[in-house]
Amino acid sequence: MNDILTMAQVIALADIAHATRGAKVARALDDGRVIYGTARSVGDENGCTAWGVDVREQFLHVTTQQGFEAFWPVRDLIAEHARGEFAEYDW
Numbered sequence: 001m002n003d004i005l006t007m008a009q010v011i012a013l014a015d016i017a018h019a020t021r022g023a024k025v026a027r028a029l030d031d032g033r034v035i036y037g038t039a040r041s042v043g044d045e046n047g048c049t050a051w052g053v054d055v056r057e058q059f060l061h062v063t064t065q066q067g068f069e070a071f072w073p074v075r076d077l078i079a080e081h082a083r084g085e086f087a088e089y090d091w
Contacts, residue, residue: 003056012081016042016060016074019088025062027072028085037064039088045071 005013019025019039027035040061044050047061047069056078059071072086080086 008082009078012078013055013074015081015088016077019060023088024090025060026087026089027062027077027080035062035064035070037062037070042074047071 016039020041021039023039025037025039027037029035040063041047041049042055042058042060044053045059047059050058056075058074060074060077062070062072064070077086
């Protein structure tokens with residue numbers, strides 16, 4: 001992947017990376033619901049560290065408030081961040 005990053009994408013990636021320190025995150029779904037959880041790490045779709053892979057092709061591991069493990073595509077989160085559909089917050 002040799003895509004050029006915009007400043008907005010760099011800021012979104014920085015926020016996603018910061019969230020992996022155990023931050024509380026929220027993500028809006030298409031049907032209007034919001035999922036809340038705790039960010040864990042960035043890696044492959046199984047939660048394993050994926051060294052040498054473009055971070056935009058990886059997944060944010062999140063433990064939801066309901067206790068489920070979710071793996072959200074970082075590329076999707078970058079776009080959602082710009083629209084205000086993904087963010088870090090305090091419960």
